[in-house]
Amino acid sequence: MRIATAAYPLDQFATWEDYAAKQIHWVREAAGAGADLLVFPEYGRMELATLQNAAGDLEASLHAAADLAEKADHLMADLAQGYGVHILCPSGPVFEEGRDRPVNRAWLLGPDADKPFIDYTDKQVMTRFERETWNVVPGDPLEVIDTPLGKIGVLICYDAEFPLLGRRLIEQGAEILLCPSCTDSEAGYNRVRIGAQARALEGQCVTVQSPTVCDARWSPAVDENVGAAGIYGPPDLGFPDDGILALGELNEPGWVLADIDLDAIHKVRAEGHVFNHAHWPESHDRASRTD
Numbered sequence: 001m002r003i004a005t006a007a008y009p010l011d012q013f014a015t016w017e018d019y020a021a022k023q024i025h026w027v028r029e030a031a032g033a034g035a036d037l038l039v040f041p042e043y044g045r046m047e048l049a050t051l052q053n054a055a056g057d058l059e060a061s062l063h064a065a066a067d068l069a070e071k072a073d074h075l076m077a078d079l080a081q082g083y084g085v086h087i088l089c090p091s092g093p094v095f096e097e098g099r100d101r102p103v104n105r106a107w108l109l110g111p112d113a114d115k116p117f118i119d120y121t122d123k124q125v126m127t128r129f130e131r132e133t134w135n136v137v138p139g140d141p142l143e144v145i146d147t148p149l150g151k152i153g154v155l156i157c158y159d160a161e162f163p164l165l166g167r168r169l170i171e172q173g174a175e176i177l178l179c180p181s182c183t184d185s186e187a188g189y190n191r192v193r194i195g196a197q198a199r200a201l202e203g204q205c206v207t208v209q210s211p212t213v214c215d216a217r218w219s220p221a222v223d224e225n226v227g228a229a230g231i232y233g234p235p236d237l238g239f240p241d242d243g244i245l246a247l248g249e250l251n252e253p254g255w256v257l258a259d260i261d262l263d264a265i266h267k268v269r270a271e272g273h274v275f276n277h278a279h280w281p282e283s284h285d286r287a288s289r290t291d
Contacts, residue, residue, distance in 0.1 A: 001037060001149050002257055003039065004035035006040050007210070007213045007256065008044055010214070010216040010225065011047055011216075012050040013051055019051060027079040027085070028083070030085070035255070035257060036086065039088045039178050040180060041091075041211050042091045046061060046092060048072060048092070049062075049064040062093045062102050063093075066092070066095050073089055073109070086110050088210075091123070099137065105123075105139060124162075125138065125158050151175050153177045154178045154179075155177055156180055161194075163199070167202070167280060170205065174203065176208065176260070177203070179207055179208060183212075183225070202277075204234045209229060212225040213225050213226070213227050226250070228250045230247040233268075237272045237273060246258035
């Protein structure tokens with residue numbers, strides 16, 4: 001399959017039609033390059049708050065983006081079907097019955113008209129800003145998503161920095177881990193990137209980072225955005241020595257693409273120079289020893 005991961009700038013919009021035109025352009029471009037799976041970043045949905053003139057207020061922007069989230073996801077579902085691709089939508093706030101505060105959720109969509117909404121993933125561990133200032137809360141537990149492209153897991157931004165979250169998905173059979181991100185510094189971007197590469201090493205799988213890029217001064221929540229889109233694998237049999245399958249330029253908007261063969265993942269797990277995937281339980285047992 002060919003994976004396209006977005007280094008995505010956040011924009012202001014006067015009308016829904018303007019917003020839709022941007023999404024159509026991005027999907028059309030990636031599909032035109034032969035992509036089968038398109039990955040968008042964390043908090044890309046905060047653009048929607050500009051349509052209700054609420055982007056400048058932290059609390060109001062959560063509600064405004066959430067109000068239009070379903071409409072935006074249905075737009076993406078139509079594009080997934082129209083172009084015959086799978087899409088990890090930009091994540092954003094969702095208010096649900098039974099929760100006082102929003103979760104940060106991303107939907108994975110597919111081209112099947114009978115089931116365009118395949119499944120969603122919620123962020124698990126909140127950053128200091130999310131928990132101390134914005135009051136976004138953890139959502140439903142992580143579950144691997146079974147698709148015609150393979151078994152896909154999603155680790156939203158900060159989640160990619162925690163080995164046990166990645167391992168939960170690997171133990172459920174994940175072959176590809178998608179890591180949408182939104183970071184306001186080069187250090188923050190690198191923390192997620194290093195986490196994504198570590199998860200590729202530990203799980204002997206492919207990881208995909210999609211960041212927001214460029215300034216969005218109209219929002220106190222996502223005003224600064226630093227990152228580069230990248231696709232990573234284990235530095236072992238069948239993969240580059242540095243594990244980098246594709247890497248864009250820092251803060252350069254656009255798609256980064258790489259061709260992925262699931263057989264290469266299965267082969268490195270079975271025949272690699274090391275067996276990180278298989279030996280994880282052994283490392284856990286050794287770390288737990290007290291004698």
